[in-house]
Amino acid sequence: AQSVTQLDSQVPVFEEAPVELRCNYSSSVSVYLFWYVQYPNQGLQLLLKYLSGSTLVKGINGFEAEFNKSQTSFHLRKPSVHISDTAEYFCAAVSNDYKLSFGAGTTVTVRA
């Protein structure tokens, strides 16, 4: 199974500032990568995914992520955050066992 490391447990950010959430995975074999968001008291919503092809992936709500195979990273970015982006963000990976492995999560708190 994949091992996923989210390097930041908490990220405070001001409204309209950029944000980057860092994620590294363990394996150099073929892997699919995902970012999910969990708003307070809600389930998980898929932000974006990397399956193959272009290493820059665009998702919903203005988020994008870049797959870097040499650094085994899949960092999430947004150029300008809103108050409504306050949530928990999870990076996840799956390889040939079809099981999603999740990182520990990053809490993003957007302040006015």
Add this chain to the structure above:
Amino acid sequence: SAVISQKPSRDICQRGTSLTIQCQVDSQVTMMFWYRQQPGQSLTLIATANQGSEATYESGFVIDKFPISRPNLTFSTLTVSNMSPEDSSIYLCSVEDEGAQGYTFGSGTRLTVV
């Protein structure tokens, strides 16, 4: 993409009792997964449920505590048995969603054991 209906959304249960959580999918799916999310933590896979076979449990989870049923390709249940306060968590089901080329999650069941 698949739509999952998970019930109940929340419950408060007495210790020693059992709770069965249901997940209904609007399309046929091969693989269903059950996760636990303890307070303030990430998601941990409990088991994988394929129709027509026994569920496969991850290390640290056993069938006697978390029996799973998968009677058809659109439905599964997870039972949390003989509950203790340590079982207080959010439990989520998930499916491998071929249409969405990813994994879709139910809205979760927030369980509190008192």
